[in-house]
Amino acid sequence: MNNRLAVVTGGGSGLGRALCHALADRGLEVLAVGRRQAPLTETCRAYPERIRSLSADVATESGRDAIAAAVGGQAVAALVHNAGVLEPVAPLERISLQDWRHSQAINVEAPLFLTQLLLPWLRDGRVLHISSGAAHSAYSGWGAYCTGKAALYMLYQVWSKELVERGVAVGSVRPGVVDTPMQTLLRQQRRADFPAIDKFLDLHSRGKLEDPKAVAGFISWLLLDVGTSAFARTEWTFTDPEQQAMWRRGDAL
Numbered sequence: 001m002n003n004r005l006a007v008v009t010g011g012g013s014g015l016g017r018a019l020c021h022a023l024a025d026r027g028l029e030v031l032a033v034g035r036r037q038a039p040l041t042e043t044c045r046a047y048p049e050r051i052r053s054l055s056a057d058v059a060t061e062s063g064r065d066a067i068a069a070a071v072g073g074q075a076v077a078a079l080v081h082n083a084g085v086l087e088p089v090a091p092l093e094r095i096s097l098q099d100w101r102h103s104q105a106i107n108v109e110a111p112l113f114l115t116q117l118l119l120p121w122l123r124d125g126r127v128l129h130i131s132s133g134a135a136h137s138a139y140s141g142w143g144a145y146c147t148g149k150a151a152l153y154m155l156y157q158v159w160s161k162e163l164v165e166r167g168v169a170v171g172s173v174r175p176g177v178v179d180t181p182m183q184t185l186l187r188q189q190r191r192a193d194f195p196a197i198d199k200f201l202d203l204h205s206r207g208k209l210e211d212p213k214a215v216a217g218f219i220s221w222l223l224l225d226v227g228t229s230a231f232a233r234t235e236w237t238f239t240d241p242e243q244q245a246m247w248r249r250g251d252a253l
Contacts, residue, residue: 006078009058031054040053054067058083058106061113078125080127080219086186088103106148111129115127119168128170129156129173131174173236178209180212183200218247222236
């Protein structure tokens with residue numbers, strides 16, 4: 001994958017920034033995509049010759065077109081759908097149509113249609129969905145987020161079947177509860193809107209949030225070292241002890 005491009009959405013902070021750095025450290029050229037230029041500029045600072053940025057809203061058709069234009073026909077080794085939003089955090093009965101659509105536009109539509117748009121340049125490349133335990137477990141107040149992540153998981157499964165004959169591998173990874181700005185936002189929610197907040201407050205207070213750099217190292221291993229069939233066969237989980245052991249050994253599978 002050397003001298004090929006990795007596209008990382010949500011590259012301005014948290015896990016996205018750490019992943020941009022990890023992939024650049026492995027020798028890839030990286031296109032970091034996000035809505036705000038200032039955080040993207042900070043992402044690029046560590047590897048100015050390997051990371052370039054693009055301020056674009058993945059939830060809009062014009063934003064996705066801008067990403068395709070920035071790719072410029074270059075072969076894409078990896079497309080990582082990391083951008084996502086937690087909000088709205090509220091019981092389903094109080095979520096507005098506008099807020100629901102905004103959430104699904106970022107969490108579901110953006111990954112679907114950005115993959116679709118970049119397919120011509122993904123020859124022998126990989127697509128990775130950043131998933132969540134919320135894709136498989138319901139939380140009161142997280143209806144929009146849980147639904148979006150469940151849909152993203154199904155998109156991974158369908159894409160994987162549809163693209164295997166074209167040499168494009170599609171995978172999914174659950175990073176665990178990572179110390180990112182999303183977790184900071186989560187801890188600010190009202191208990192009435194998100195009854196499970198104490199679980200996340202406790203993880204933070206005990207220093208049990210996952211390190212973004214460690215998770216990024218695991219994900220870069222998945223993208224660059226794990227064999228194609230293993231990459232796409234199942235949803236990977238950073239917190240799985242066996243999978244962590246394989247990563248730390250550098251198994252190629």
